[in-house]
Amino acid sequence: MSAKIIKKRKPNRSIAGDIALYFFLLLVAFVMAFPIIYAVSSALKPLDELFKFPPKIFAQHPTLDNFSDLFVTMGKSWVTFTRYLFNTVFITFVGTAGHLIIASMGAFVLAKYEFPGNQTFFKIVTVAMMFTGWVTAIPNYLILNKLGWIDTYWAIIIPAFASPMGLFLMKQFMEGLPTALIEAAKIDGANEWTVFSRIVMPNVKPAWMTLIIFSVQGLWNNKASTYIYSEEKKTLVFALQQIQSGGIARTGQGAAVLVVVMIVPILIFVFSESQILETMASSGLKD
Known part of the structure; x- marks a missing residue:
């Protein structure tokens, strides 16, 4: 031989x-x-x-005097630091979870099923990505005002559910998932929910981890000042930026504010870096 x-x-x-x-x-x-x-x-x-x-x-x-001064200043506010933190965490968590669920379900249908208007709907989603928040701010405000959601958490959370970026990202990634894998699961008796939750979602983990990072970054840094007026419902970023704009005497606190605001998105990115790289590497593959 x-x-x-x-x-x-x-x-x-x-x-x-x-x-x-x-x-x-x-x-x-x-x-x-x-x-x-x-x-x-x-x-x-x-x-x-x-x-x-x-x-x-x-x-x-x-x-660390800048950080200690920052927390002293926050402690003197009639709304506590923990309240601002709760508002931000609640909005970020619920908005991200809802966006992930809705975008994943919609992407699964668009990627693996054919129905009338399938391509047209996805083209609308693609076009929607071209409009910035400044363009849609007035229509969003009028709609939310009609629904009675102004000055509530839902004014920030509900629009986050419908962000087109998540649907686009998940759909593009799910198209690379082999259709034969889904068909084999159905032959074995799996229903639609089982296929989605136990087969599709685990196989597109890099995509939804990337989606979580984008969503958390957007919601965590959202001042929400356009839609929320009550001080006890405002976000941590808004409170910190109010301190930052307090003049020369608060320059050090302003520098500390910048670190506090950016630390959460950076930590999430660091822990999920490998998933993002896998998303970029696999997004162009097709069945």
Whole structure:
């Protein structure tokens, strides 16, 4: 018997090319990480260092005074910090969960079933992605006002359910799921809900993890000031930005506010990074 020797194919690059490539990637990584590094460093600077010129990137005498001052200021508000936090967490959790469920169910039908108006409906969803929130703000407000949802949590939560981005993302990913897998499950006696919950959703986990990140980022950073007027229903981001706009004396607290606002989306992204990369790698594959 003759054995075939398979040689590992070497990339057509020189050592100098590899070094240049890694240097370029490190440069890009630094440029992308610099805003986060600078924001954290600024939050750790005492007030005198924040006004130094030329500004220093890193804090020379790091301190947590900005964060402690921020929580003291929040504690003096007649609406407690925990109330603002509850409002934001409730809106983010319910809005994300509803958006995930509705977008996944709608995407499953659009991706794996043929019915009259299927393609037309998806084209409408695609067109809807072209309109920013500034364009739809007035129609949204009029509709929510007619429904009596102004100054309630639902003014933020319900529109989040209908975000076209989630439906588009899930539909594109589900199209790559083999139809034979679904048909085999139905032959074995699985109903539609079983197919959806136990076969489809576990196989598109990278897509819905990516959807969760986008949804959390949008809802967590939503000031909701257009639709919510009662102070006890306002979000944490709105309260923190009110502190941030308090003048020069609160510059340090403003730097701390920026870190508090961005920390949750960044942590969710870090823990779900592999799922996002898998979504990008698999979104173009078809059955």
